[in-house]
Amino acid sequence: MSDGVVFMNPKLVWPIILMGLVLWSVFVWKEWPQRRERRFWPKLIASFFALSSLVMIILKPGTFQKSTKGKAIVLTNGYRPEQLDSLKSIYKRIKTVKYTKGQTLSILTDTDSIFLMGHGLAPYDFWQLEDKSVAFLGGEAITGWTSISYKKKVVLGDFFKVDAKYANPKNGHWAVLVDNGGNPLDSVVFGEQQQIVKLRAAPKASGRFVYGLLEKDDEGNLISKEPLPVEVEKGAPLKVALINTFPTFETKYLKNFLTEKGHQVLARTQLTKGKYKFEYFNGASSPIYGFTSENLKEYDLLVLDSDSYAGLTGASKQAMEAAMESSGLGVFVQPSQGLFSLSESRSPFKFIQDYKNDINLGAPVQNLSKYPYQFKEAWRAQEILLDSVTIASYLPMQRGKVGTTLLQNTYQLVLDGKENLYARIWTQILNSITRERETLVSWKAITRIPRTDEPFHFELRTALNDVEVKTNQDTNIPLLQDGLLINKWTGVEYPRATGWNQLRVSNDSVVTFPYFVYDDNQLQTLEQDEVLRSNHQKFGSEPTFGTSISESRKVLHPISLYWFYIVLLLGMGWLWLEPKLAR
Structure with a gap:
């Protein structure tokens, strides 16, 4: 099947046709005196076909036709041998090649249809099959x-939390979280189906560590070990102001919690109208009476009870909102029953009553008291989750945030000896609302599992001019600037060594980006699952060849010039022979 005739020398079409018409017109003019003779018309027809054949020989006509190349099998990690044998029994002489990451497949020039077996190609090798029809057959389970999910950076004092999934676990096996020295920190036993694992630990020191996620059988034998690189940072102390109309246990225990963490805390409690009691902890010294943009800009977090929030004067509320918008102040409103009855003009929060007075958190499950409300969905509102349960919410206010919680009487957890859960709750809430620290350079790893001699894609955002990024070996990495966001840059590095590596901005040696490079035996199943999903997305899940690629892939085949030469020779031969026959 073809799509009509085209010329392989399209730029010469009109010049050659015009020249042919001119030559034929000259021939007609030359033979015109013989127009009344019978020999005139045969000579005219012969000359026309001869010149037309000459034009076709110069223009070289051709047709687009479907490619008729053969099929081949590409084997990747995880292919099923019995499936391969079945294919070979159907296609006796089909070509087979084993895929190696980063290497060009040798059979592509002779094939247009590929059986892709196993978990698939690495995404950076998809380009090799762009013009092929691919039937992705998948591989072994x-x-x-x-899946292993956790924060690569943790503040000292916060919990290091790991959420992971294990496919096809064996009943009785264990998942164990160990620290840098191999000491067990947390564990959970597997069930029979896909296991979702949640592990927790509290780092004891700052630095760069490689924790481990172990799988052990029911006798304690090690089955597998996956590295969990993490950077534990010393958190900078926050400046916090606690404003209350009267003392409460909730404020007392929150103040103790913040003070024990080393934060500078100013606590103000109203005694009578216009008179206050001030307490200062960890270096805080300046009292606050009325709010101004000047005295609020030095604070990272402002905590008010709902009565203090509702009683703010117009000037104080305006100053608080200005501090949120300009300097990124975080504001947390401690709830009371009065907060839920404030009008929309006096409160940014929206609630709906759900008549539930408790929620369950933690493992083992703990029952906590709450107000009988839930947050009303709003496009600006951001939920704060703990163990997949909404415990608070905040609203962005340009650079700052304002938030509140539904929980009440959380101090009871401390009285009941559940300090860890209390710390988890308030760390999650306050970290989500407090002022965000400004950084000179913001880094982001695009490649999830870096390996040696493979492309590691990264992104950075900075306001620096003429930014340069260097590796551990002091080699410059070329950067590509985004066309729309001028402060966004992307780059690619090919790491040489496993373990901790580092990129840095040459303009400032303090600004570094540590990342961990895994060896080929680490996170194999995690990478296989990611590759499998990428191949399903690229080539589809149906084990058949697509028609769209093969139909659109057509090749220009020239028409044989042999026939045009025959016509040319016959026409020229007749014109040469005809005068001799007429004598």
Whole structure:
């Protein structure tokens, strides 16, 4: 099947046709005196076909036709041998090649249809199959870790939390979280189906560590170990102002919690109208009476009870909102029953009554008191979750935030000896609302599992001019600036060594980006699952060849010039022979 005739020398079409018409017109003019003779018309027809054949020989006509190349099999990690044998029994002489990451497949020039077996190609090798029709057949079921999620940076004092999934676990096996020295920190036993694992630990020191996620059998034998690189940072102390109309246990225990963390805390409690009691902890010294933009800009977090929030004067509320918008102040409103009855003009929060007075958190499950409300959905509102349960919410206010919670009487957890859960709750809430620290350079790893000699894609955002990024070996990395966001840059590095590596901005040696490079035996099942999903997305899940690629892939085949030469020779031969026959 073809799509009509085209010329392989399209730029010469009109010049050659015009020249042919001129030559034929000259021939007609030359033979015109013989127009009344019978020999005139045969000579005219012969000359026309001869010149037309000459034009076709110069223009070289051709047609687009479907490619008729053969099929081939590409084997990747995880292919099923019995499936391969079945294919080979159907296609006796089909070509087969084993895929190696980063290497060009040798059979592509002779094939246009590919059976892709196994978990698939690495995404950076998809380009090799761009013009092929691919039937992705998949491979063996993955057994092992298919998802491991945790924060790569943790503030000292916060919890290091790991959420992971294990596909096809064996009943009785254990998942164990160990620290840098191999000491167990937390564990959970597997069930029979896909296991969702939640592990927790509290780092004891700052630095760069490689924790471990172990799988052990029911006898304690080690089955597998995956590294969990993490950077534990010393959190900078915050400046916090606690404003209350009267003392409460909730404020007392929150003040103690913040003080024990080393934060500078100013606590103001109203005694009578216009008179206050001030308490200063960890270096805080300046009292606050009325709010101004000047005295609020030095604070990272402002905590008010709902009565103090509702009683703010217009000037104080305006100063607080200005501090949120300009300097990124975080504001947290401690709830009371009165907060839920404030009008929309006096409160940014929206609630709906749900008549539930408690929620369950933690493992083992703990029952906590709450107000009988839930947050009303709003496009600006951001939920604060703990163990997949909404415990608070905040609203962005340009650079700052204002938030509140539904929980009440959380201090009871401390009285009941559940300090860890209390710390988790308030760390999650306050970290989500407090002023965000400004950084000179913001880094982001695009490649999830860096490996040696493979592309590691990264992104950075900075206001620096003429930014340069260097590796551990002091080699410059070329950067590509975004066309729309001028402060956004992307780059690619090919790491040479496993373990901790580092990128840095040459303009400032303090601004670094540590990242961990895994060896080929680490996170294999995690990578296989990611590759499998990428191949399903790229090539589809149906084990058949697509028609769209093969139909659109057509090649220009020239028409044989042999026939045009025959016509040319016959026409020229007749014109040469005809005068001799007429004598």
